[in-house]
Amino acid sequence: MKVINNQQSCTDTEEAVHLRESVQGSTMEDVFRLMEEAGHEQVIFCRHEGSGLKSIIALHDTTMGPALGGCRMAPYRTTDEALKDVLRLSRGMTYKCGLADVDFGGGKAVIIGHPEEDKSPEMFRAFGRFVGGLNGRFFTGTDMGTMPEDFVHAARESESFVGLPVSHGGSGDTAIPTAYGVMQGFRATARHLWNSTDLGGRTVAIQGAGKVGARLVAQLVEEGARVIVADVHMDRIRSLVEKYPGSVEAADVETIHRKPCDIFSPCAIGGVVNNRTLDELACQAIVGSANNQLAEDAHGDRLHERGILYAPDYLVNAGGLIQVADELSGYHHERVMEKTRSIFDMLLKIYQLSREEDLPTCRAADQLVLERLRQVSDLKRILLGFERR
Numbered sequence: 399m400k401v402i403n404n405q406q407s408c409t410d411t412e413e414a415v416h417l418r419e420s421v422q423g424s425t426m427e428d429v430f431r432l433m434e435e436a437g438h439e440q441v442i443f444c445r446h447e448g449s450g451l452k453s454i455i456a457l458h459d460t461t462m463g464p465a466l467g468g469c470r471m472a473p474y475r476t477t478d479e480a481l482k483d484v485l486r487l488s489r490g491m492t493y494k495c496g497l498a499d500v501d502f503g504g505g506k507a508v509i510i511g512h513p514e515e516d517k518s519p520e521m522f523r524a525f526g527r528f529v530g531g532l533n534g535r536f537f538t539g540t541d542m543g544t545m546p547e548d549f550v551h552a553a554r555e556s557e558s559f560v561g562l563p564v565s566h567g568g569s570g571d572t573a574i575p576t577a578y579g580v581m582q583g584f585r586a587t588a589r590h591l592w593n594s595t596d597l598g599g600r601t602v603a604i605q606g607a608g609k610v611g612a613r614l615v616a617q618l619v620e621e622g623a624r625v626i627v628a629d630v631h632m633d634r635i636r637s638l639v640e641k642y643p644g645s646v647e648a649a650d651v652e653t654i655h656r657k658p659c660d661i662f663s664p665c666a667i668g669g670v671v672n673n674r675t676l677d678e679l680a681c682q683a684i685v686g687s688a689n690n691q692l693a694e695d696a697h698g699d700r701l702h703e704r705g706i707l708y709a710p711d712y713l714v715n716a717g718g719l720i721q722v723a724d725e726l727s728g729y730h731h732e733r734v735m736e737k738t739r740s741i742f743d744m745l746l747k748i749y750q751l752s753r754e755e756d757l758p759t760c761r762a763a764d765q766l767v768l769e770r771l772r773q774v775s776d777l778k779r780i781l782l783g784f785e786r787r
């Protein structure tokens with residue numbers, strides 16, 4: 399990042415003066431203020447003229463290990479919007495890694511650009527070089543707007559990439575462990591609410607029948623549950639209703655959250671629990687794969703007041719993260735599924751803490767993450783070795 403000296407020199411161009419004024423005005427100060435507010439360690443701005451790459455990498459917390467998190471590509475309207483997104487997402491990754499009990503910290507990258515128009519192999523190679531320059535402080539892969547194939551180019555420049563296509567050493571579709579983790583979430587919720595992990599006879603309303611949602615429908619039907627499902631792609635719903643007659647019912651995307659059910663499962667978009675939907679929810683619990691289901695933390699407090707049990711999304715959807723993290727220790731499918739199974743126990747622990755301390759579950763989960771960070775940083779006080787400089 400270019401830092402301009404306070405003093406104006408007599409050789410300054412008009413452009414340099416303008417840049418200094420905008421930097422002095424607020425931008426640099428704001429980046430540090432934003433980093434301070436959420437506790438970020440490092441923010442890196444990357445620009446490559448030839449490929450048009452403009453990227454921001456944010457490392458939130460590396461107490462538990464190198465930062466791990468996807469790289470999102472989106473046509474952000476302003477740098478400010480991109481910066482705020484990467485700061486928010488990277489902080490979320492610290493929490494996700496904390497509860498998933500993986501030895502990684504929180505990080506994320508964004509590339510500013512249109513995923514369908516602006517990509518090129520050179521752009522991802524340039525990104526690969528910037529990530530490589532972090533010398534193992536950050537590992538990344540796909541997120542919204544990026545595909546495993548994009549990182550085949552990036553991986554030519556550095557080894558800090560995960561989630562590559564299987565033909566390039568990646569571990570394959572993360573929706574498999576993600577759906578498995580959500581099933582653990584359903585079972586833990588059933589145990590907590592109804593004292594049995596059996597989902598037979600329960601009604602689950604699933605918003606989004608994509609890679610994760612469609613897998614959940616199949617598994618729930620197999621366990622004897624009744625499923626209500628909505629998706630903006632009507633063909634996906636039609637084929638599920640035809641495949642599972644009598645067990646699956648179609649619902650409208652606008653009203654699925656209002657359907658009376660045991661569990662509402664958001665598996666499409668974020669922010670589904672918001673000021674508009676909160677009072678309309680007719681479920682006993684919310685357990686789903688979508689990221690950032692609560693529009694704001696305060697909505698978690700209101701769910702608690704309403705007596706709706708909320709399974710923190712960053713725990714329940716951690717199966718995909720567990721899989722890509724495992725790639726860095728030589729991927730092993732059974733090990734991934736075993737670790738993903740532990741979402742069941744962790745969720746029960748959160749529900750228990752929430753009940754004992756009358757805390758919203760989202761706050762109980764945050765508390766457990768902070769406790770893990772404290773324990774790991776205490777462990778790291780033990781010196782591993784000494785290298786003569």
Ligand SMILES: NC(=O)c1ccc[n+]([C@@H]2O[C@H](COP(=O)([O-])OP(=O)(O)OC[C@H]3O[C@@H](n4cnc5c(N)ncnc54)[C@H](O)[C@@H]3O)[C@@H](O)[C@H]2O)c1
Pocket residue numbers: 571572573574576605606607608609610611628629630631634651665666667668687688689715716718719
């Ligand atoms: N796949 C993973 O490993 C993984 C991991 C963690 C989190 N997640 C999150 O889980 C969610 C589902 O992931 P996925 O891999 O199944 O994605 P996907 O893109 O395969 O499926 C999403 C589905 O939601 C539908 N949809 C979009 N907007 C909708 C709306 N307003 N109402 C109803 N349906 C709508 C889409 O048509 C699509 O069928 C996403 O929010 C994703 O970020 C996924």
